Amino acid sequence: EDKVVQSPLSLVVHEGDTVTLNCSYEVTNFRSLLWYKQEKKAPTFLFMLTSSGIEKKSGRLSSILDKKELFSILNITATQTGDSAIYLCAANNAGNMLTFGGGTRLMVKP
Amino acid sequence: EAGVAQSPRYKIIEKRQSVAFWCNPISGHATLYWYQQILGQGPKLLIQFQNNGVVDDSQLPKDRFSAERLKGVDSTLKIQPAKLEDSAVYLCASSLVWLGTEAFFGQGTRLTVV
DSSP states (O other): OOEEEEEOSEEEEETTOOEEEEEEEEOTTEEEEEEEEESSSSOEEEEEEOSTTOOEEETTEEEEEETTTTEEEEEEOSOOGGGOEEEEEEEEETTOOEEEOOOEEEEEEO | OOOOEEEOSEEEEOTTOOEEEEEEOOTTOOEEEEEEEOTTSOOEEEEEEETTEEEEOTTSOTTTEEEEOTTSSOEEEEESSOOGGGOEEEEEEEEOSSTTOOOEEOOOEEEEEO
16 A cells, blocks of 8 residues: 655744655655645645656755655755645555645744 | 636535535546545545546545546535534545646535535
8 A cells, every 4th residue: 555654744834944854755656746735635746756866846845756766855844834734745656546644734923 | 828727615514414416627637526524634535536436436425425526527516414523624636647747626516414
């Protein structure tokens, strides 16, 4: 059974801090790893990673995948209160099926 | 580009009643997913369609849940009869048929069973 585990479960930081969110996976016929941000109901897409070692960057957010060790990290630098959300990672297999982790709840205090 | 549309946004029903949710995916997206997200947990896949065929429904409680996507476009998810533990947000998502592409989510339906 495919499995995705995220850590930490929750995190409280102050504005300006840097955070690192972790995602490990065990997926048969792995194709890609995706990160989503969930503020209210619908997760919104952040990154899709398919190749090991290539960092993807969008503003203050960046992510990298290690296909040998089966994990990914999401970094957020200079955090802002608007970054407060649940961050979900999901692994995509050859059948285009997404398995989600339980999420990391990030709270950024002013 | 129009997003994934879901309705209703909220629904409150009594246990043992039935309920149906509707989803219209992004135009051209062959893959459609229904997820159940219980408070404090990540989304759990209930069923995955490829066009109008079911790819995976191994986690769908088939004694009470059913889903269809008759014309390969929009889809309905039904619960009959509902239980208290079915209270959750039901998310619909769609993606292109190509492998590894991102999924786009609808706003979800928050179901409360009392």
